[in-house]
Every structure is written in structure tokens, then in C-alpha cells.
Amino acid sequence: MRRGVIFNLLAIALFSAILYAAFAMNASRLQVFARATDLLVAGKVEYVWDDVTEDATNSISTGIVQEDYNLTVYDTLPPICGQSICNLASLPLDYVYFVRNYSQPDMEVRFLAPGANETEISNETTAIVIHPFEMEYYYPQYAHNEMFLYIPDAVTVPPSPLNWINLELNFSDYNFSGSPSWGKYWSCTPPAAECVAVNVTLRDANGTRWSSSNYWFNTDKKSVLDIYFTGCTTNVNIGKQQAGDRKTIDVINSCGNAKTAMTMNFNTLNYWVDFLAKIRVRDVNYNASRAALTTDLGK
Amino acid sequence: MTKGFIFTLDAAIALFFAVALTAAVSGFLLSSAAGPAADVSLQQLAQDVLTVMDKNGTLKGMLPAEGGNTTAYAFLTSVLPANAGARINVTVYAYRGDSCPSDYCSSVCGSCSSPTGFCACKNFTVSVGSVPSSGVAVARRFFTDSSTNKFGLATIEVWWK
Numbered sequence: 001m002r003r004g005v006i007f008n009l010l011a012i013a014l015f016s017a018i019l020y021a022a023f024a025m026n027a028s029r030l031q032v033f034a035r036a037t038d039l040l041v042a043g044k045v046e047y048v049w050d051d052v053t054e055d056a057t058n059s060i061s062t063g064i065v066q067e068d069y070n071l072t073v074y075d076t077l078p079p080i081c082g083q084s085i086c087n088l089a090s091l092p093l094d095y096v097y098f099v100r101n102y103s104q105p106d107m108e109v110r111f112l113a114p115g116a117n118e119t120e121i122s123n124e125t126t127a128i129v130i131h132p133f134e135m136e137y138y139y140p141q142y143a144h145n146e147m148f149l150y151i152p153d154a155v156t157v158p159p160s161p162l163n164w165i166n167l168e169l170n171f172s173d174y175n176f177s178g179s180p181s182w183g184k185y186w187s188c189t190p191p192a193a194e195c196v197a198v199n200v201t202l203r204d205a206n207g208t209r210w211s212s213s214n215y216w217f218n219t220d221k222k223s224v225l226d227i228y229f230t231g232c233t234t235n236v237n238i239g240k241q242q243a244g245d246r247k248t249i250d251v252i253n254s255c256g257n258a259k260t261a262m263t264m265n266f267n268t269l270n271y272w273v274d275f276l277a278k279i280r281v282r283d284v285n286y287n288a289s290r291a292a293l294t295t296d297l298g299k
Numbered sequence: 300m301t302k303g304f305i306f307t308l309d310a311a312i313a314l315f316f317a318v319a320l321t322a323a324v325s326g327f328l329l330s331s332a333a334g335p336a337a338d339v340s341l342q343q344l345a346q347d348v349l350t351v352m353d354k355n356g357t358l359k360g361m362l363p364a365e366g367g368n369t370t371a372y373a374f375l376t377s378v379l380p381a382n383a384g385a386r387i388n389v390t391v392y393a394y395r396g397d398s399c400p401s402d403y404c405s406s407v408c409g410s411c412s413s414p415t416g417f418c419a420c421k422n423f424t425v426s427v428g429s430v431p432s433s434g435v436a437v438a439r440r441f442f443t444d445s446s447t448n449k450f451g452l453a454t455i456e457v458w459w460k
């Protein structure tokens with residue numbers, strides 16, 4: 001009788017141990033599944049973000065090189081986009097439409113304006129912003145052959161963080177017809193608050209080089225460089241059109257394609273660039289997302 | 300005699316339950332060890348294959364109107380592990396605003412289907428092995444060529460053989 005009780009107790013203990021082990025295994029298995037799912041979702045979000053960011057930055061014919069005190073923006077006016085003319089503002093939108101139409105239903109991809117949280121990217125918000133000076137490199141809406149560099153008034157006030165600007169234009173389709181000349185030139189003497197040093201260098205399709213002898217510009221007034229080609233004229237405008245306007249360097253190319261390189265030299269390394277937009281990828285089912293500026297790609 | 304028979308029966312039933320429980324636990328153990336890990340590595344493989352195809356220019360090389368199948372097959376056979384199979388589908392689109400007239404599509408694509416903003420210029424599928432009914436990881440990748448204004452979408456399915 002006593003032996004039977006002991007056997008029964010032993011059997012119950014063994015049975016309970018096996019049951020406990022089974023439950024523990026199950027709990028552990030669920031934990032592993034949860035972690036694996038997290039890993040899968042995070043991997044997918046990161047993967048889609050990387051894919052979209054790479055394509056979006058490759059889709060525009062603009063390059064930015066930040067090298068110590070020099071920041072150079074390379075561009076083509078108008079950009080060469082095969083069947084249709086495109087620019088920084090329009091081509092990413094094509095890509096935005098493509099991603100919207102053909103991305104996986106569970107992966108939400110959004111292109112956000114710099115600094116904005118939920119605003120979708122639009123033509124108006126596409127600009128390269130140089131912080132903390134708030135200088136902007138941008139295009140007038142729907143214009144395919146014109147670009148601006150906006151220089152806030154405060155930037156030129158001594159001690160100005162902007163030492164000089166170097167603007168190079170290489171025209172690939174036309175040759176100079178006579179020497180380029182300043183139709184209007186407003187000089188100044190540094191360190192006046194409106195003074196900006198700008199060096200302009202031009203090359204035509206033959207490789208003929210022209211370099212401006214004027215260096216200091218009074219940006220409260222508008223200086224105009226006329227570049228004559230056979231059959232067309234291109235302009236570089238430096239300064240405000242009129243009092244109250246934005247202070248800009250404005251390049252309007254009406255003569256085929258021109259490769260441009262605008263280098264800004266600052267007296268500090270404490271500047272950074274916001275480029276294009278933020279791209280946010282979200283897994284709808286798991287509410288996991290990554291949102292970052294496209295310039296974070298290389299960091 | 301009767302007591303011995305009852306003891307033996309009791310031991311047999313106990314053994315049966317023990318074996319059944321051990322099998323169940325082992326089943327859990329095996330599935331928990333292989334399942335998610337296999338999913339993660341398979342997903343990683345699918346994403347890696349497409350990333351390499353994109354970054355080394357293989358996908359961009361498929362944007363022209365003709366070809367791509369042979370290149371895709373050669374690439375998959377060269378990079379896939381021996382114990383993995385894959386099927387890739389590539390579709391190339393051209394964009395033309397809200398609507399995409401067939402004459403535009405044919406001028407850009409050579410031929411056209413689905414002219415609704417995006418013309419589908421071409422579509423092909425290449426497979427290395429046959430797709431199983433389960434255990435398949437799927438990854439997608441966009442690719443573009445701004446000089447021709449074309450957009451591509453590659454979808455790959457990968458599985459362990």
C-alpha cells in the first residue's frame with residue numbers, strides 16, 4: 001500500500017516535470033519567434049529605406065561634396081533626363097509616384113520635407129539647405145534651366161561665415177560669340193555688410209575659358225553677366241533684383257546644357273546640409289519605421 | 300499473477316505517456332530552433348541577392364527593351380548557395396504623367412501594356428529550381444535610370460532546397 005503511494009507520487013512528479021518542461025519550451029519558442037519577427041521587420045524596413053534613398057539620390061543630377069571648409073554643389077542645367085526634361089523638383093516626384101504605386105502594401109514609403117514630420121515632398125519644398133546659415137540652393141518652380149542660391153542678409157554681415165563663392169559653368173553645346181561681359185556690375189569694398197566675393201569661370205563647348213576680373217559684389221543691387229553665344233544668351237545675376245528682394249545668385253541657362261559647380265567657402269567647419277527630404281519607411285503591420293534625412297546615408 | 304499483469308500494464312501505459320510527451324517536447328524544441336532562424340537567414344539571402352544585383356548594375360542593365368533573362372539566370376546561379384533556389388521577376392516601367400498613351404509607350408518601350416501613368420515596358424521571370432508551396436522568402440527592390448526615365452521593380456523569391 002505504502003509502496004503504491006510512493007510509486008504514484010513519483011509518477012505524478014515525473015509527469016509534472018515533463019509538463020513543466022513542455023510549457024517552458026513553448027514559452028521560449030514564442031520568445032524566439034517574437035525576436036526573430038522583430039529582426040525580420042527591422043531588416044525589411046532598413047532594406048527598403050536604403051533602396052529608396054539610394055534611388056532617390058541617384059535620380060537627380062545633383063551632387064554635393066562637403067570637404068572641410070568647402071561645400072560644392074554640382075549640377076546640370078537643364079538636367080538631362082532622356083525623353084522628358086526634368087530637374088531636382090520633378091524627377092524625384094516621378095520616383096515618388098512609382099514607389100507609391102508599386103511598393104508592397106505593408107510597407108509605407110513617404111517622402112517628407114526637411115524638418116517636417118508629415119508633409120509630403122512637393123516642388124516647393126525641394127531645396128538644399130545649408131545650416132546654420134539657412135542658405136538655400138533651389139530651383140524656381142517648373143523652371144528647368146534656372147537655379148538660385150539664396151544668401152540671407154545676415155550671412156554677409158561681418159564677421160561673415162561665407163568667405164567666397166566660386167561659380168563654374170561649362171557649356172557643352174555652344175561656343176562664345178564675343179567675350180562675356182558684365183552688363184551691370186555693382187562693386188563694393190569689404191568688409192561692407194553687403195559685400196560678397198564671387199569668382200565666375202566659364203568654358204564653352206570648344207574649351208575656351210573665361211574668368212571674371214570682378215570679385216567683390218554689392219549684393220544689395222543686381223549685377224548681370226551676359227554670356228553671348230551664337231543664337232542665344234545666358235545670364236548670371238548676382239544680388240537683389242530690387243530692395244526687399246531675396247539676395248540670390250541666379251543662373252539662367254538658355255543655351256543647351258551646362259554643367260555647373262558652385263563652391264562655397266566658409267570660415268567654420270560647423271555647418272551641415274539638408275538635402276532633398278526625409279524618407280520614412282514604415283511596416284504597417286508592426287508599426288516599425290525608420291525616418292531619416294537622405295544625407296544620413298553615408299554616416 | 301493478476302498483480303504482475305497490472306504492474307506491467309501500468310508500466311506500459313506510463314512508458315507510452317512518457318514517450319509521447321518526450322516526442323512533443325522534442326517537436327517544440329526542433330521547430331523553435333530551426334523555424335525563425337531559417338526565416339531570418341532566408342530573408343537576408345533574398346535581400347542580399349537583390350542588393351548586389353542593384354549595386355553592381357545588373358538590374359540597371361535590364362532596363363533596355365530587350366534581354367535580361369539570360370543575365371538574371373547567370374547571376375542567380377553564380378551567387379546562390381547550392382542548397383537554395385530562387386525565382387526573380389523583373390518589370391520595367393516608363394512614366395508619363397496621369398495617362399500614358401500607347402504611342403508614347405511604344406516609342407519608349409518598343410511595346411506597351413497597362414498604360415495608366417506608368418507604361419509596363421517589359422516583364423520576365425527567371426527561375427532556378429521549382430518554387431515550393433511554403434518556406435519562401437520574398438524581397439523587392441526598385442531601380443531607376445534617370446537618363447532614360449525608366450523605373451524597374453525586381454521581386455525575388457528564395458527558398459531552401
